[in-house]
Amino acid sequence: MRFVKIAHMKKAEVLTEIYDSLFKSFGKQYWWPGDTDFEVVVGAILTQNTNWTNVEKAIKNIKTAKVFTLKKLYQINEDKLAELIKPSGYFNVKAKRLKNFLEWLFTNYNGSLTKLFKQDCAILREQLLSVNGIGRETADSIILYAAKKPTFVVDAYTKRVLVRHGLITEDYNYEAIKAVFEENLPKEVSFYNEYHALIVRVGKYYCKPKMRCEECPLKDVYRTRPRQN
């Protein structure tokens, strides 16, 4: 029985098994989907609680308007920006959040992402979290996929996958979940990059609230409540 086998494995082994299984099923994901570091930052804010396809429409609008540069978005009128990013939802708050970030970047880093990213990983995270509108996941996405420093990105999918595998319980918060990965796996940017992308991939199509685990590519790795939901 596969569940018996998994039951006595250590967390590191289960996490590795999950990764290997996902990679085998889906292959390389080529994340983050974006042409530049700045596009990663914008995408990270726009995708908050929003489907990525909607974000793509918003990004396309910004490009079509020929204002997809740090300086131009810094200068553009907030309402005008909100209009451009409308398809991504919550357009008023997101326009404000983008503006908050840009205002902060120009004030503190002379509008230079390079200067911002040059800092130590932990400092960079603190800095990003100090910006209103940038929370943990958004900050970690920016650090991993734009600054390319090793921090594990956690999202709703990540929690669901770990809970279903019995690695954590429902009460684990963001930092605790992040620690499960970082304390059990090598801190490598390319590895974290691929792992998070694969989790999003499996979460999008299989590991959904009402979906049965039998349909999921990870079914052979499950050990708890494999036949519930």
Next chain:
DNA sequence: TGCCAGGCCGGGT
């Protein structure tokens, strides 16, 4: 058709 998507903030308890 209603539900959900790669969250975050601010106010209340």
Next chain:
DNA sequence: ACCCGGCATGGC
């Protein structure tokens, strides 16, 4: 330290 309402479009 949690808990909750608000924010909003588009796809299935």
